[in-house]
Amino acid sequence: MSATVTNRADLRMLTTSLVLFSLILAVAVLGMTIGAVMLSIGQVLDGLVGGKNAFIVTQYRAPRVVISILAGAAFGVAGVFLQGALRNPLASPDVVGISKSAGLGAFLAGLFTPPAWAIWSIPAGVVAGAMIGALILLSIGRSFGGGIGALALVGVALGLFAQALMQYVMVLFPTRADQSMVWLAGSVYGSTSVKVIALTIWLALCLPLIVAASLKLDTGGFGDDTLISLGISPGLLRGGLIVVSVLLTAGAVASVGSMGFLGLLAPHAARLLVGARARHLVLVSALIGALTLSAADLVGRIVALPNEIPAGIIAAVIGGPYLIFLLIKEAGRHE
Amino acid sequence: MDVTVTKAETQQRPTNSFAIGAVFLVLLSIAIVAGIGFGVSDLPINRALQLLFSPDRSAASALVWDVRLPRAALAVAVGANLAIAGVLIQTLTRNPLASPQTFGINAGASLIIVIALIAWPDIRGAGMVWPAFAGAAAIGLVMWALSASGTMGGMELALAGISIQLVLAAVVQAILIANNAAQDIVYWLAGSVNGAQWSKVWIILPFSLAGGAVALIGARHFDVLALDETTGISLGQNAKRVGGLAATLIVILAGSAVAVSGPIGFIGLLVPHIVRRLAGGDHLTVLALSVICGPLLLNCADLLGRVAAFPAETPVGIVTALIGAPAFLIILWKQRAK
Numbered sequence: 215m216s217a218t219v220t221n222r223a224d225l226r227m228l229t230t231s232l233v234l235f236s237l238i239l240a241v242a243v244l245g246m247t248i249g250a251v252m253l254s255i256g257q258v259l260d261g262l263v264g265g266k267n268a269f270i271v272t273q274y275r276a277p278r279v280v281i282s283i284l285a286g287a288a289f290g291v292a293g294v295f296l297q298g299a300l301r302n303p304l305a306s307p308d309v310v311g312i313s314k315s316a317g318l319g320a321f322l323a324g325l326f327t328p329p330a331w332a333i334w335s336i337p338a339g340v341v342a343g344a345m346i347g348a349l350i351l352l353s354i355g356r357s358f359g360g361g362i363g364a365l366a367l368v369g370v371a372l373g374l375f376a377q378a379l380m381q382y383v384m385v386l387f388p389t390r391a392d393q394s395m396v397w398l399a400g401s402v403y404g405s406t407s408v409k410v411i412a413l414t415i416w417l418a419l420c421l422p423l424i425v426a427a428s429l430k431l432d433t434g435g436f437g438d439d440t441l442i443s444l445g446i447s448p449g450l451l452r453g454g455l456i457v458v459s460v461l462l463t464a465g466a467v468a469s470v471g472s473m474g475f476l477g478l479l480a481p482h483a484a485r486l487l488v489g490a491r492a493r494h495l496v497l498v499s500a501l502i503g504a505l506t507l508s509a510a511d512l513v514g515r516i517v518a519l520p521n522e523i524p525a526g527i528i529a530a531v532i533g534g535p536y537l538i539f540l541l542i543k544e545a546g547r548h549e
Numbered sequence: 550m551d552v553t554v555t556k557a558e559t560q561q562r563p564t565n566s567f568a569i570g571a572v573f574l575v576l577l578s579i580a581i582v583a584g585i586g587f588g589v590s591d592l593p594i595n596r597a598l599q600l601l602f603s604p605d606r607s608a609a610s611a612l613v614w615d616v617r618l619p620r621a622a623l624a625v626a627v628g629a630n631l632a633i634a635g636v637l638i639q640t641l642t643r644n645p646l647a648s649p650q651t652f653g654i655n656a657g658a659s660l661i662i663v664i665a666l667i668a669w670p671d672i673r674g675a676g677m678v679w680p681a682f683a684g685a686a687a688i689g690l691v692m693w694a695l696s697a698s699g700t701m702g703g704m705e706l707a708l709a710g711i712s713i714q715l716v717l718a719a720v721v722q723a724i725l726i727a728n729n730a731a732q733d734i735v736y737w738l739a740g741s742v743n744g745a746q747w748s749k750v751w752i753i754l755p756f757s758l759a760g761g762a763v764a765l766i767g768a769r770h771f772d773v774l775a776l777d778e779t780t781g782i783s784l785g786q787n788a789k790r791v792g793g794l795a796a797t798l799i800v801i802l803a804g805s806a807v808a809v810s811g812p813i814g815f816i817g818l819l820v821p822h823i824v825r826r827l828a829g830g831d832h833l834t835v836l837a838l839s840v841i842c843g844p845l846l847l848n849c850a851d852l853l854g855r856v857a858a859f860p861a862e863t864p865v866g867i868v869t870a871l872i873g874a875p876a877f878l879i880i881l882w883k884q885r886a887k
């Protein structure tokens with residue numbers, strides 16, 4: 215009996231993944247064809263193998279499409295782990311301010327190190343910012359008793375503070391602020407193949423950790439007492455999940471900026487589609503994250519032609535109302 | 550809450566709150582004078598004061614009278630508006646985390662103003678007040694609907710309000726980008742009293758005076774609103790009517806403030822807490838002191854914004870956000886401790 219149930223869930227995950235995968239593929243194809251120069255699918259394929267439109271396709275559109283898929287997946291998985299670690303459905307790196315602190319770290323690193331160092335100083339700043347943000351969140355959040363709403367509020371305040379600090383630094387150094395403005399809103403504009411390679415390597419390095427975290431994720435749902443009786447250290451387990459989440463967030467923020475609400479949205483949608491078991495949840499969240507970000511970028515490019523609206527803004531417009539909906543639902547459940 | 554305790558507290562308060570009010574007033578005067586004396590153009594403070602009382606036709610006199618004085622006056626009006634709106638919204642929702650900013654009221658006003666400015670560019674100025682009221686009222690209704698459902702706690706409501714604020718800010722950004730909007734709209738959005746002119750002061754002043762007066766006259770009724778609903782009803786109070794009055798005042802005060810200076814956060818959140826902590830309970834005291842404390846805080850923040858990145862100016866909205874976020878955490882923490 216239980217075997218058939220599991221099989222059915224597996225089957226469901228398989229079909230869901232296939233549907234999502236084909237949607238991502240469709241969005242990717244559209245993303246390659248639509249732009250200032252409209253291309254047919256044939257022209258895109260031709261460009262990919264070095265044809266007439268090779269420059270637009272390989273230098274401009276392909277990196278953008280690929281990076282939105284990779285970063286979206288990273289945000290989605292980061293959200294799953296953080297929500298699991300904190301057992302809080304409102305916790306995701308973007309809602310609780312970790313993305314914003316990562317952005318602040320990158321911004322400061324870029325500002326205060328010589329331009330020649332930027333290749334490693336900015337990623338270092340992103341990781342440091344994300345880690346410090348998570349530490350502050352957890353240490354402050356703990357003194358609030360760890361209620362679902364309280365932790366999220368602390369995180370939101372943290373994010374607002376990081377953002378105001380960035381704005382202040384921009385006032386201090388206006389000449390170097392222009393480019394950061396777009397990036398801070400979360401945008402895949404100007405993605406290059408170098409960025410794609412960097413993010414791919416980063417995610418590949420994280421992969422063993424992702425697998426390990428996925429295997430432990432289900433136990434994260436247990437209470438601390440249960441974990442101790444099972445011989446698992448709750449601190450180690452939750453800390454580990456948080457670290458993996460922070461690393462994924464840092465990678466994604468370094469390549470596309472702080473995208474709002476993606477890490478919140480993806481795990482919830484995934485849970486709705488395939489249930490809460492980690493081996494289904496992680497992959498489907500990654501796919502939904504990828505789909506959401508690449509679709510947000512596509513919409514942002516089409517909706518206001520000839521201007522372009524950063525994907526992060528589109529994501530916030532979709533994700534924010536979802537957070538409010540979640541709040542209403544969560545509140546109703548506690549009654 | 551026990552009514553007798555409140556009464557006992559109020560009896561020993563008058564001298565105390567008068568003293569606090571006097572101290573606030575002195576500090577506010579110092580802040581205003583400092584603001585008039587300090588700026589990018591070098592003007593000795595005694596010369597500035599001299600010009601303040603006997604203006605002449607010099608450029609320095611114009612600087613004092615047409616640049617720095619209207620700026621201080623605007624900060625006074627905006628600060629008072631936001632502070633009163635903050636007191637009323639906290640009373641109305643019985644939520645210490647409520648404020649025109651954290652409940653998305655400021656953001657609602659901003660969104661409709663931006664839409665209106667792009668659709669009809671000539672409404673700049675006094676015409677911005679009406680869309681601000683509409684936007685503030687719309688989000689006020691949304692928040693009222695959320696709180697009236699009764700399932701959300703204070704923290705959830707604040708979180709919902711801040712989420713609304715974030716979403717509306719994203720929509721505003723999208724609109725600005727899609728329309729290649731002018732730089733001055735972007736600057737206004739950061740929240741600032743920079744570039745204030747007397748015309749802006751005249752726009753907000755009628756709303757400040759009328760709103761402030763009504764709030765002070767109605768103060769006794771708001772006291773009852775702060776009690777729980779059954780006590781209010783048993784005291785023969787028409788809680789709904791008083792609530793409606795408070796909501797209207799919030800929309801008018803916060804909306805007109807946003808229309809002239811952009812969304813400035815945290816004044817409306819902080820002032821009620823500071824004042825209540827210093828002078829306690831009844832609304833007449835709290836509102837009267839807020840009218841001084843709000844301008845004091847905003848003038849100081851504006852001054853800080855001029856000093857912090859000198860000679861560049863930090864919009865006051867950024868300064869209040871930097872001070873306000875930690876303060877918000879402290880309020881949250883106190884809330885938790887209760």
